[in-house]
Amino acid sequence: MSRPLQLLPSLRRLLATVARSVGIFVPVFLVATFVTFALRSLSGLSPARLQLGEQATPEAIAAVEGQWGLDRPFLTQYAAWLGGVLRGDLGTSWVNGTDVATLIRLGLGVSLSVAALALVIGVVGGVALGTAAGLRPTSRVDRAVTALTTVLSVLPGFVVGIILVAVLAVGLGLFPSAGYAPLTSGVWPWLAHITLPALALSLDVVADVARQLRTGLVTAYRENYVTGAVVRGLGPRRILTRHVLRNATGPLLAVLGLKFPSLVGAAVVTEWIFGLQGFGRFANDSAQAGDVPAVQGVLVVSIVLVVSFNLVVNVLLGRVTPAAARGV
Known part of the structure; x- marks a missing residue:
């Protein structure tokens, strides 16, 4: 059989996985955006209150809300807003009149840089520890890894961040203590500014x-196909790389599907410690200011990040684990 014909089943499985994910994404996106847009009506907030103060007259409030199009029927407003979202227009900030998409893009670049490095550190460290423990269950190595991951999982990121700043930035002067340098300024300045916050965020990823992986390896080694591989004379290294790891990484990938979006948006305190104007800090500032269009934009981008990253994870699961490829 020719190679193109051999690739057809894999391509069909890939397309089926993408189609299932998109089929889930569309209704979830519509429901989530509807609830997100309803925030303004539910909150009772108004741009007139922010611009004119609490003592504004009803006539002045009506005039400002008319300028923002808030006097139209709710569904008409939602349809116009959703159309803008699909075109990449997330509206205008009530606080400073700036395009929300521009503000989010500035903060998202910072947070994506830190989150990506934190994920890389977390995966490399976690795979090393999980493999060491999973290959020697109930041994001293396993117990040591279990104790270490327990400690890492309960350490607050902001505490780790403060320690890293005190020791590596202030004490040893190895890294900048605060601020951010874009990638356009050079790879080393960019890495130097994101390494400490990424380390602070990565510990929970390492533990998870x-x-x-440790649980997946222990479970996989108990399966019948491993016994069959041993009977056929396959070596331990080949059994691990060709059979065990493929089935043990399924739960790991599922965890990563949830971790990356949370790293992008949930690092408010860490961003404060390292002086980063990131996505999480922007979301927090917008919520405290009552800037509804900015909060709505943040939620929309968060939804897209979660669904997109989970789509990537589902595709990887379909390629790596046999059960996922069959849609199990």
Whole structure:
């Protein structure tokens, strides 16, 4: 059989996985955006209150809300807003009149840089620890890894961040203590500014990845196909790389599907410690200011990030684990 014909089943499985994910994404996106847009009506907030103060007259409030199009029927407003979202227009900030998409893009670049490096550190460290523990269950190595991951999982990121700043930035002067340098300024300045916050955020990822991989390896080694591989004379290294790891990484990938979006948006305190104007800090500032269009934009981008990253994870699961490829 020719190679193109051999690739057809894999391509069909890939397309089926993408189609299932998109089929889930569309209704979830519509429901989530509807609820997101309803925030203004539910909150009772108004741009007139922010611009004119609490003592504004009803006539002045009506005039400002008319300028923002808030006097139209709710569904008409939602349809116009959703159309803008689909075109990449997330509206205008009530606080400073700036395009929300521009503000989010500035903060998202910072947070994506930190989150990506934190994920890389977490995966590399977690895979190393999880493999060491999973290959020697109930041994001293396993117990040591279990104790270490327990400690890492309960350490607050802001505490780790403060320690890293005090020791590596202030004490040893190895890294900048605060601020951000874009990638356009050079790879080293960019890495130097994101390494400490990424380390602070990566510890929980290390712990989760190590625990999931350790459990997956122990479970996989108990399966009948491993016994069959041993009977056929396959070596331990080949059994691990060709059979065990493929089935043990399923739960690990599922965890990573949830971790990356949370790293992008949930690092408010860490961003404060390292002086980063990131996505999480922008979301927090917008919520405190009552800037509804900015909060709505943040939620929309968060939804897209979660669904997109989970789509990537589902595709990887379909390629790596046999059960996922069959849609199990």
